[in-house]
Amino acid sequence: MLLSRKRRLLKWAVLLIWVVVTILAVPAAGRLSDVVQAKSSAELPRGAQSTKVDELTSRFPDGEQAPGIIAYVRPSGITATDRAKAEADRRALAPAAAGTIAGPVPSRDGRALMLNVPLKDDDTLSDKAEKLRDRSLADVPPGLEVRLTGPAGSALDVGDAFKKVDKPVLIATIVLVAVVLLLTYRSPVLWLLPIVNAAIALQVTGAVVYLLGEHAGLYVADGTSTILNALVFGISTDYALLLLARYREELRRHRDRHAAMRAALRRAAAPITASAATVSLGLLCLLAAHMGFNYALGPIGAIGVLGGLVVVMSLLPALLVIFGRWVFWPRIPHYGDPAPARGIWDRIGHRIAARPRLVWVGGLVVLAALASACLGISTGLDRAHFLTTTPSSTLGEQLLAKHYPGGQGRPLQAITGKPSAVRTALQDAPGVARVGSPQPSSDGHLTRFDMVLTSPPDSAAAKETVRELRETVPDALFGASTASEIDLADAQSHDRRVVIPLVLAVVLLILIVLLRALVAPLLVIATVVASYFAALGAAWLLFRYAFDFPALDIQVALMGFLFMVALGVDYNLFLVSRIREEVGRTDHRTGVLRGLGVTGGVISSAGLVLAATFGVLGSMPVTMMVQIGVLVSLGVLLDTFFVRSVIVPALALDAGPRFWWPARQNTTPPPTTQHTPIDATTGR
Incomplete structure (x- = not known):
């Protein structure tokens, strides 16, 4: 009798625990975006040349930069008003830049200007790029086309894409799942329980990921939260459906709903737990990946799956026995009912x-x-x-390609300890339009060259040029632009x-x-x-x-x-x-x-x-x-x-x-x- 009473009190204790956990989790989950690493180079593959180049940039005075390149184009030819606009932007953007902004560079055909604004490549890059775009689009003379491109422009396009849809996608997910559950159970109440459990699992998962990202260095990539929402919501609801189906079966065989839930848990635990193990261990296999996004998704996805498992196997049973059989109304399973x-x-x-x-x-x-x-x-x-x-930064890159060498918007980088020999080799290499001035590292041991290729960075010709450079110039490491795409x-x-x-x-x-x-x-x-x-x-x-x-x-x-x-x-x-x-x-x-x-x-x-x-x-x-x-x-x-x-x-x-x-x-x-x-x- 005492044991039976303790079992009946257990459901209330479980509910209380989850109420407290949820209250604590919601604020932390709301800060998940704070630990997202939006740095443009964060997803580079481990051990690749482009990754090594990115790691070495901190040794240069202007290292870890992602320039925002503003293109000013007038098909009939740049006017004095256009040049004044570009110069005004240069002065206005100077306080936000990570270095000196050189004057606007005119194209040979006289139809374009290019302003290169150096920005620090960190987690606020997208925000800084937004300020560049807003400033460049202010007070534009009629007939002048202005576009932000370069690494900063690309980061802004990606950031905008995820920021604008994350919440609408989650809302649409909830609505769709609710419709499926309503059609499945035709119950005005039961459909809410899987939704509530999935929502709590999502909050708990978000809180854990935030805490690990903030205090344990867990890498959280752009886009991870979007996939995590779909994964956690889908898999938590699936587990809830499977447990509900087994519980409904057992309610027909047991007079007491607590006994029915114990039987349902006993029979459903093995396949549901094995499912969670399958998905979470499968995701953890991504720890063997080289690509940043893949590597990041592994542990975060596994956390989400385990979070869904724990919530569904503890909170959902407590809620079901608290509500009683009536939660299945209008199709209530009674003790002794025949099988369907x-x-x-x-x-x-x-x-x-x-x-x-x-x-x-x-x-x-x-x-x-x-x-x-x-x-x-x-x-x-x-x-x-x-x-x-088509992203705005791509349109800007296409504009630059019409008036400047193909890789102007995203220059290739080479870092070497033998600057003289490497510079000569680069200048003589086919496919290289221009080699920039040497930039020594702070300790004087390394030198960096920025190069513009004759072909657009995404083209097959540019990729072939980079592969040839890596073979013919072994004393340099090549990164950024086309080199990063090859390594990815x-x-x-x-x-x-x-x-x-x-x-x-x-x-x-x-x-x-x-x-x-x-x-x-x-x-x-x-x-x-x-x-x-x-x-x-x-x-x-x-x-x-x-x-x-x-x-x-x-x-x-x-x-x-x-x-x-x-x-x-x-x-x-x-x-x-x-x-x-x-x-x-x-x-x-x-x-x-x-x-x-x-x-x-x-x-x-x-x-x-x-x-x-x-x-x-x-x-x-x-x-x-x-x-x-x-x-x-x-x-x-x-x-x-x-x-x-x-x-x-x-x-x-x-x-x-x-x-x-x-x-x-x-x-x-x-x-x-x-x-x-x-x-x-x-x-x-």
């Missing part, structure tokens, strides 16, 4: 069971057809397509080669441990990988012919693989673990069909929720986010409604008991009796 009538997933399962081999072979043919579109994928977006609309692409290629096998190994190991089998995990992994390539092919067709994107961003393939494999395995894990449970009570065929029938509805709802949360990213102005959102949404829907619901059950049915090899499974015929309700007071 045979639904659509039962009917689908029996149709699959008629010819399982034909089903899975045909399914793989469909996936292969979609995946064949991957053969035409182009990878690597230029700066003109970084945003879904090389780092992303490394990350795909290293991270993808790690993720597959981690996921496979978790599946083997959970299912205590080898064949089932291998088949599940194979279907998820096939689903990924099919979704990638379908997404590429959309990007190319519907969105008119010329290429995939270099980060999309890896990010898409990580989320689709880790999250896609989730649904297969929930299905197969339930099938294993049902097979333990009956024979293999009946267990497969019963597992599909019981989990089909809730997993479909969970898939819709996750697809919706990532799909919202498609409304962002950042091309990379759009591509990740569309790819993951397509992949989740494909995996949820085709791979998990059709191909995996067909494989399990065709393989028979060998699906669980080397474990032995029950091969006795199914019992003829139904499960009877359990009275918590008697245990019978």
